[in-house]
Amino acid sequence: MRSNKPRPTDGRNIDPLLGTLAGEGSLQRIRQVDAPPHGEFGSAGKTPGDVDGPSYYGLPVLKEPVWKWYIPAYFYVGGVAGSCAALGAAAAAVDREDFADLARLCDVTAAAGAVVSGGLLIADLGRPGRFINMMRVFRPSSPMNLGTWILTAFGGAATAAAISHYLPMPRWTRGLLIAGAGATGVTLTGYTGVLLAGTAVPIWQGARRELPLLFSASGAAAGGAFLELFSLGKPAEKAVDRFATASKAAELVLTVVFERAVGRVPRVARPLRRGLSGWLFRGSQALTAVSLVLPLLSSRRAVRVTAGVLGTAAALALRFGIIQAGRASARDPHATFEQQRAG
Amino acid sequence: VKVGFFTDTTLCIGCKACEVACKQWNQLGDDGFHLTGMSYDNTGRLGPSTWRHVTFVERDEPQAVLPSFAWLMMSDVCKHCERAGCLEQCPTGAIVRTEFDSVYVQPDICNGCGYCVSACPFGVIDRRQDDGRAWKCTLCYDRLKDDLVPACAKACPTASIQFGDLVQLRTKAEARVEQLKAHGVDGARLYGADAACQKGTEGLHAFFLICDEPEIYNLPPDPSVPTKGLAQSWRAMAAGVFGLAVLAASAVFSARSSR
Numbered sequence: 001m002r003s004n005k006p007r008p009t010d011g012r013n014i015d016p017l018l019g020t021l022a023g024e025g026s027l028q029r030i031r032q033v034d035a036p037p038h039g040e041f042g043s044a045g046k047t048p049g050d051v052d053g054p055s056y057y058g059l060p061v062l063k064e065p066v067w068k069w070y071i072p073a074y075f076y077v078g079g080v081a082g083s084c085a086a087l088g089a090a091a092a093a094v095d096r097e098d099f100a101d102l103a104r105l106c107d108v109t110a111a112a113g114a115v116v117s118g119g120l121l122i123a124d125l126g127r128p129g130r131f132i133n134m135m136r137v138f139r140p141s142s143p144m145n146l147g148t149w150i151l152t153a154f155g156g157a158a159t160a161a162a163i164s165h166y167l168p169m170p171r172w173t174r175g176l177l178i179a180g181a182g183a184t185g186v187t188l189t190g191y192t193g194v195l196l197a198g199t200a201v202p203i204w205q206g207a208r209r210e211l212p213l214l215f216s217a218s219g220a221a222a223g224g225a226f227l228e229l230f231s232l233g234k235p236a237e238k239a240v241d242r243f244a245t246a247s248k249a250a251e252l253v254l255t256v257v258f259e260r261a262v263g264r265v266p267r268v269a270r271p272l273r274r275g276l277s278g279w280l281f282r283g284s285q286a287l288t289a290v291s292l293v294l295p296l297l298s299s300r301r302a303v304r305v306t307a308g309v310l311g312t313a314a315a316l317a318l319r320f321g322i323i324q325a326g327r328a329s330a331r332d333p334h335a336t337f338e339q340q341r342a343g
Numbered sequence: 344v345k346v347g348f349f350t351d352t353t354l355c356i357g358c359k360a361c362e363v364a365c366k367q368w369n370q371l372g373d374d375g376f377h378l379t380g381m382s383y384d385n386t387g388r389l390g391p392s393t394w395r396h397v398t399f400v401e402r403d404e405p406q407a408v409l410p411s412f413a414w415l416m417m418s419d420v421c422k423h424c425e426r427a428g429c430l431e432q433c434p435t436g437a438i439v440r441t442e443f444d445s446v447y448v449q450p451d452i453c454n455g456c457g458y459c460v461s462a463c464p465f466g467v468i469d470r471r472q473d474d475g476r477a478w479k480c481t482l483c484y485d486r487l488k489d490d491l492v493p494a495c496a497k498a499c500p501t502a503s504i505q506f507g508d509l510v511q512l513r514t515k516a517e518a519r520v521e522q523l524k525a526h527g528v529d530g531a532r533l534y535g536a537d538a539a540c541q542k543g544t545e546g547l548h549a550f551f552l553i554c555d556e557p558e559i560y561n562l563p564p565d566p567s568v569p570t571k572g573l574a575q576s577w578r579a580m581a582a583g584v585f586g587l588a589v590l591a592a593s594a595v596f597s598a599r600s601s602r
Contacts, residue, residue, distance in 0.1 A: 024484070
């Protein structure tokens, strides 16, 4: 019997009435028949003047990371939340009236950041409804799996710590909750560097040791820049300024260390010098430098806020730049070849 | 027993029967029929709905015995690595090792996080954007369970794709390299046959006999499972995290008495 339905246009060319759809790939949801991926056909990524080694029509070896803007945005939000939790724990530990505002602001930021982080990560999934599958296993070999557990623990601790500021409870209970948020917070700030280092992307893999350090420092700088936007009274502002200055300086140094590490194979470092990723990376360095120097020149409120805004822009530019650099790096077959040939 | 593919590229005639058999058996969508301008390769790459891909290299260099112009064709596939980056990095446990020692993505578990895509050193696995999940060659898991040979190997008319017990395939492959070398094909070599041949992945369950540098077939020359260096990264993170904690504490405590 012939079916009167039009032929399926999903590229399978199987009439469901005539053939059984039971193959492994029949479960695939196909809305649009494949287009050339990443537009790479015929545009073999060659720059005039390059003397490249052998390759297969200049096509990429690796697949480009599929993450959308949610992931670099999460790196920023998670960094702010985690480092705020750490500073909040320190502020709560001194236990003085003039640090109470800072401690509360830090813990509320941490709790809000944890919620936003979770939302961003779920939104990035191909099947957001299945986000809970992340927690069906505990797998230490996968930084993303560990990261899910870290974020979950941090979310719980930070929320409890934020609420503890508004509820009467024994001092030691509150202290424990806040310390828990701080301890999980610093881990959240750093693990994202491990997440990227654990991929096959040359520019991320080439900085196995440097990326986690850079993300820790940059997370602290992002948190510091965020807190600079608020007036908190003299000693607390002083603490924020010191935290921000030191972490911005550390971030600046570590971006240089990172670039040198990936530059061991010059081709791998190329995305840091060219294109959108290069602009973002250099721009973030410049913004960090300006926001580092500004508060040292004047302690006026407008100057602090400007430094905070520039520092935030720097933190965002760095994260989007590193993800963009990873895309460019995965697209360049010679980065993969030369890194592996160099050993 | 460990089973896998031995793909002998010297026997490949570029008929793409493996591509068609794979698409047909697994009921995958077509590739949209684009012309790439790259020799006879209009498939371009392995993808979420393309689990076999025949590469066409037009080599135009003087050789010892072969004519200076040579076709080098290779049917590429998921390598089912002994140490598989996608499997080790999968945060949901959707990617598993089967009883045949192949690497299989469970479509009912995968939530499309995309980490495996960046973790594969061969650029095999990919996420289908409209489907949302990651897909790749299953080594015809469904056929193996029914004692059938994978569709591509079954369809291959020249035995370029051979399926079987990995130990036997390796012996066969080594003998074939010797034979080719005796005939003067100096470039013949195995790619990923075992841990000695490819340390980074500890051997591939789908390995190849190639006639030139791996790069011209779009194979990475010395791939490594990305989880191998993770201990270093975790140690660096511990240092960074400790520094961050010290920084927070010293910033607050040093500012305590300022006014």
